[in-house]
Every structure is written in structure tokens, then in C-alpha cells.
Amino acid sequence: MDTKSLMIDTATLLFQQKGYKNVGVNEILKACNVTKGALYHHFPNGKEELLIACLKGLNEAITIDIEDIFKKHPSTLEAIQSMIDKLIHNLETEGTITGYTFSSIVSEMATVSEPVRQACSLLYENMERIYCDKLVTEGYSQESAFEMALWMTASIEGAMMLCLTQKSTTPLKTISKLLPTILKGRTS
Amino acid sequence: MDTKSLMIDTATLLFQQKGYKNVGVNEILKACNVTKGALYHHFPNGKEELLIACLKGLNEAITIDIEDIFKKHPSTLEAIQSMIDKLIHNLETEGTITGYTFSSIVSEMATVSEPVRQACSLLYENMERIYCDKLVTEGYSQESAFEMALWMTASIEGAMMLCLTQKSTTPLKTISKLLPTILKGRTS
DNA sequence: GTCTATAAGCAGATAGAC
DNA sequence: GTCTATCTGCTTATAGAC
Numbered sequence: 001m002d003t004k005s006l007m008i009d010t011a012t013l014l015f016q017q018k019g020y021k022n023v024g025v026n027e028i029l030k031a032c033n034v035t036k037g038a039l040y041h042h043f044p045n046g047k048e049e050l051l052i053a054c055l056k057g058l059n060e061a062i063t064i065d066i067e068d069i070f071k072k073h074p075s076t077l078e079a080i081q082s083m084i085d086k087l088i089h090n091l092e093t094e095g096t097i098t099g100y101t102f103s104s105i106v107s108e109m110a111t112v113s114e115p116v117r118q119a120c121s122l123l124y125e126n127m128e129r130i131y132c133d134k135l136v137t138e139g140y141s142q143e144s145a146f147e148m149a150l151w152m153t154a155s156i157e158g159a160m161m162l163c164l165t166q167k168s169t170t171p172l173k174t175i176s177k178l179l180p181t182i183l184k185g186r187t188s
Numbered sequence: 189m190d191t192k193s194l195m196i197d198t199a200t201l202l203f204q205q206k207g208y209k210n211v212g213v214n215e216i217l218k219a220c221n222v223t224k225g226a227l228y229h230h231f232p233n234g235k236e237e238l239l240i241a242c243l244k245g246l247n248e249a250i251t252i253d254i255e256d257i258f259k260k261h262p263s264t265l266e267a268i269q270s271m272i273d274k275l276i277h278n279l280e281t282e283g284t285i286t287g288y289t290f291s292s293i294v295s296e297m298a299t300v301s302e303p304v305r306q307a308c309s310l311l312y313e314n315m316e317r318i319y320c321d322k323l324v325t326e327g328y329s330q331e332s333a334f335e336m337a338l339w340m341t342a343s344i345e346g347a348m349m350l351c352l353t354q355k356s357t358t359p360l361k362t363i364s365k366l367l368p369t370i371l372k373g374r375t376s
Numbered sequence: 377g378t379c380t381a382t383a384a385g386c387a388g389a390t391a392g393a394c
Numbered sequence: 395g396t397c398t399a400t401c402t403g404c405t406t407a408t409a410g411a412c
Contacts, residue, residue, distance in 0.1 A: 003377080019296050021209035025406060036407080037378050046406065096299065103349050107292035108207050110352045111284065121353045147362050154346030154359060155339065161291050161349075162342055164298045165309045171342060174335050182370055191395080213388060224389080225396055234388065 004042045006032050012054040017096040019104045020051060048113060055102070055119040062100055063126050076134045077183045080152060084176040087160065088169045097164065100127070103157045128153055148182070155179075192230045194220050200242040205284040207292045208239060236301060243290070243307040250288055251314050264322045265371045268340060272364040275348065276357045285352065288315070291345045316341055336370070343367075 001009075010032040014023045025047050029039060043049040066083065073079040087099045097104075102120065109116040128149040135145035155175050162171035189197075198220040202211045213235050217227060231237040254271065261267040275287045285292075290308065297304040316337040323333035343363050350359035 018299055019209075021296070022300050024404080026404090035379055037380080040407070041377060103291075103346075104295035106349055106353050107295040108209070111206055112210050117353065117355070121355075124350065124353055147366060150347075150350065150359055150362050151343065151366055154350055154363060155342050156346065157349055158291075158342030158344070158346030159338075161294055161345055162312060162338065165294050165305060165312055167305070167309075171338055174338050175342060178335060178339055178370075182366075212386080214386090223397055225391095225398080228389070229395060 003034055003038055007034055007039065007042065007050065008053050008057050011050050012058055013098060015051060015054060015105060016098050016102060020108050048116065051105070051109075052115055052119050055105070055116070055123060058102060059119075059123045059126060062123065063130070066100065066127060066130050070130060070134055076131065076138060077180060079134070080131070080156075080179060081176050084156065084172055087156075088172050088176075091163060091169055091172070097160055101157060101160050103161060124153060151182070152179070191222055191226055195222055195227065195230065195238065196241050196245050199238050200246060201286060203239060203242060203293060204286045204290060208296050236304065239293070239297075240303055240307050243293070243304070243311060246290060247307075247311045247314060250311065251318070254288065254315060254318050258318060258322055264319065264326060265368060267322070268319070268344075268367060269364050272344065272360055275344075276360050276364075279351060279357055279360070285348060289345060289348050291349060312341060339370070340367070 007028065011023075011028045014028060014031065025036070025039065028050075029036060039050070040046065043053065069082055070076075070079045073082055083100060087097070087101070090099050091097060102123065105116070106120045110120065131149035131152055132145045135148055136142060140148065156172075159171040159175040163169055195216065199211075199216045202216060202219065213224070213227065216238075217224060227238070228234065231241065257270055258264075258267045261270055271288060275285070275289070278287050279285060290311065293304070294308045298308065316334075319337035319340055320333045323336055324330060328336065344360075347359040347363040351357055
């Protein structure tokens with residue numbers, strides 16, 4: 001794998017785990033055994049440019065991964081629950097959040113850097129679009145599919161944050177358990 | 189008002205608006221016209237101790253405020269929607285988040301500082317307890333009241349984050365609109 | 377394209393006068 | 395209890411050799 005991709009992959013993981021400001025450039029470089037010269041060659045605008053590259057990479061990876069999950073599972077409900085299971089598994093084995101989430105980066109950077117905010121916005125848009133399309137095929141109207149997709153995203157991201165706060169996987173498990181109550185009874 | 193309280197109030201606002209790391213000690217001191225000596229006199233452990241004091245203050249303020257809202261409104265649904273309205277109003281007038289939320293601080297600090305994580309955890313616990321108690325009086329079982337309180341918290345915090353990302357109040361409005369669908373049909 | 381060494385600036389924290 | 399001046403360490407970023 002080339003140096004540039006290596007840097008992006010390493011940085012993505014670290015940013016997701018610890019946030020943006022809590023990870024120093026030196027730490028990233030040490031973790032992937034790359035020097036400062038190489039970083040500023042590939043990313044002239046430094047750390048923030050690297051972050052945006054990470055978000056773009058994450059966008060592609062997440063889109064492919066979620067589309068795959070939605071192919072495997074017949075219903076939106078099952079697909080979403082499978083995604084949540086993956087997040088819980090991540091949290092239990094690694095103790096940190098590395099999957100379909102990057103809300104920490106939003107919280108930290110959205111008010112401070114406009115390009116970063118836009119990259120994050122694009123990412124959520126893509127995820128919600130996948131949910132939304134699937135819901136439409138299940139008989140939801142465009143409008144309620146859109147609302148439901150937004151709600152699922154908000155619930156998952158919020159639950160993730162509560163898991164982090166409580167050091168527990170209960171919030172995500174609870175959301176997963178409750179999802180059927182809203183997804184049922186609204187079809188068509 | 190004494191210097192200590194002034195520092196806490198000023199810092200609370202700035203932390204909520206821009207996060208923890210994006211606000212420098214100097215910025216806080218300048219904003220409330222206090223010097224470094226005074227800060228380290230009142231908070232020997234510096235910035236992090238100040239943050240924890242902010243979270244404790246926020247805890248009291250939020251608890252009082254929410255309890256008040258719950259007294260004014262007969263049902264949980266109306267109370268929560270009134271809270272969301274307040275958040276939306278905040279977002280529209282000031283462009284930043286300053287109300288019943290501090291998820292940015294969680295995202296930034298929970299993995300890094302244990303005392304901060306605990307202070308945040310306590311805060312969410314209190315908020316959820318108020319929701320939960322109210323739901324029980326409305327006929328919910330202990331268990332489903334607990335789950336519902338958690339879900340409402342997750343939804344609101346997640347929606348808040350999406351509002352920040354999209355620079356729009358739509359996510360919060362959508363959540364507020366959809367809440368009745370889960371709060372109905374589960375009573376008793 | 378990658379290296380090392382160094383710069384320049386700012387963060388949080390401290391010491392000691394008043 | 396509050397002030398000013400100062401310190402240390404760490405941050406990102408650059409310059410120039412290879």
C-alpha cells in the first residue's frame with residue numbers, strides 16, 4: 001500500500017477513536033512510520049487536509065459497506081440492526097468507536113472549519129439516502145422515508161454518544177430493540 | 189457576581205459553542221476580564237477543573253429548568269417538544285447550541301479524561317431520570333419508561349448533531365414531529 | 377518522494393509582587 | 395484574592411539535503 005493511503009487509513013482510525021484535536025500530527029506519523037516531509041508533500045495544507053481526505057475515504061468505505069449490508073438483508077429493519085450489531089461488537093472488542101460514525105469529528109470541527117463540516121454533511125447525506133431508498137421500496141412515501149432515515153441516523157449517533165458517556169453498550173442495544181416499534185405500523 | 193461564578197458562566201457558554209479544545213484559556217479570561225492568577229487560584233488544576241465545574245453548574249441549571257418545563261406541561265410529549273422548541277430557537281437566533289446539550293464535550297473528552305466523562309454521565313442520568321419518572325406517572329412500566337427516556341435523549345442529541353452538520357434546524361423539527369408516533373400507542 | 381533538523385507560535389501553567 | 399511577567403512543552407509547519 002502506498003504511503004498516502006497508509007497515512008489516511010491510520011489517521012482515520014485515530015481521529016475516530018480520539019477526536020481531531022486530541023491526535024497530534026506526530027502521533028499519526030509515528031503510528032504509520034512516515035515522516036513529516038512525506039505528510040506535507042501529500043497534504044500541503046497539513047493536518048486539516050488529511051482529515052478531509054479521511055472523511056472522503058470514509059465516505060466511500062461506508063457507502064460500499066452499507067450497500068452490501070442492505071443487499072444481504074431483506075428488510076431495512078434487519079439491515080439497520082445488523083449495522084448496530086457491528087457497532088456494538090466494535091465497542092466491546094476495541095472499547096472505541098470506529099464504524100459507521102464520526103460524530104465526534106462533527107462536534108469538534110463543524111463550528112470551526114467549513115470544509116470539514118461540508119465533508120461530514122455529505123457523508124450523512126449518503127447514508128441517509130441509502131436508508132431512504134430502501135424504505136421507499138418497502139412502501140413508505142418519499143416524505144416519511146426521509147423522516148424515518150433521519151430519525152434512525154439521529155438515534156444511532158445519539159446512542160453511540162451515550163455509550164461513550166456511560167461506558168456501556170446498553171444505549172445502542174436499547175435503540176436496536178426499540179426500532180421495530182417505529183418501523184412497524186408505518187409501512188405504506 | 190463573584191469572579192468564580194463569572195468564569196464558570198463564561199466558560200460554559202464558550203465550551204458549548206466551540207467545544208473544549210477550540211477554546212483557549214486566554215480566550216475565556218479575556219471574555220470575562222479576569223486574569224490568569226485568578227483562574228489558577230480558583231481552579232488549581234486549570235482548564236480541566238474549570239470544565240468540570242461548568243458541567244456541575246450545567247447539571248443544576250438544566251435539572252431546575254427541565255423540572256420547571258415538566259411542571260408546566262401536562263404530558264411528557266408536550267414537555268419534550270417544548271424543550272426541542274427552545275433548542276431550535278437557540279439555534280436560529282444564535283447559530284450555536286447552548287441549551288440542554290453538551291454532546292460536543294462528551295465526544296471530545298470522554299475517551300480522554302475520566303473525570304469529565306463521569307460528570308457528563310451524571311448529567312445525562314439526571315435528565316433521563318426526569319423523563320423516566322414522568323413517563324411512569326403516565327402509565328408506562330419502569331422498563332419501557334427507561335427505554336423511552338434513553339431513546340428520546342439519543343434522538344435529541346443525535347438530531348442536534350445533524351443540525352450542526354447541515355446548518356439547518358430540520359433534524360430537530362423532524363424529531364419533534366415524529367415523537368408522538370412512539371409516545372402514543374405505548375401508554376400503559 | 378522521502379528524509380532530518382529547525383523554526384515559529386501558542387497552549388497551559390507558575391512565581392512572586394501587591 | 396488578584397495582578398503581571400515569565401517558563402516550559404508541545405503544536406503545526408518549513409527548508410533544504412538526499
